[in-house]
Amino acid sequence: MSEVITAVYEKGVLRPLHPLNLREQQTVYLQVLPGEPVDEAAEAIQILVAAGLMTPPKKGTPPPNSVSEEERAKLAEILGKIPGKPLSEIIIEDRGEW
Structure with missing residues (x-):
């Protein structure tokens, strides 16, 4: 399972910002990326970079x-x-009825 997790480093410990689906004592590998996202767009870019898509x-x-x-x-x-x-008309036709 590969997943990008956002965490904050506090007092020598990485604290995830969201709950993790991990077993107790499970070993994980971390990749530390420079900088901290200042908004959702920056966080999305950071995720794409981590996934190798950007x-x-x-x-x-x-x-x-x-x-x-x-x-x-x-x-x-x-x-x-x-x-x-x-193009807009082609897209609307392709979507079909809502």
């Missing part, structure tokens, strides 16, 4: 360049001319 950016990596409003409008105009149904 690689955090290296320190000092500049953020990606944002697209200007002009470029965004131009792209929206080009994509709006593509024939066929909008």
Whole structure:
């Protein structure tokens, strides 16, 4: 069983923030990750990193360049001319009746 557990280190002991489904005296292996999540999004990212599903950016990596409003409008105009149904309509049809 592999599970990500959030715990707080206090007075030399790791205290889980939620109850654990473990037997008494069960041995577990820990991986300590740097930093502490400040919100649910940060905690989700930390879980994805621990599971190997995401690689955090290296320190000092500049953020990606944002697209200007002009470029965004131009792209929206080009994509709006593509024939066929909008993606939103396809998704709604695929979901079916609620």
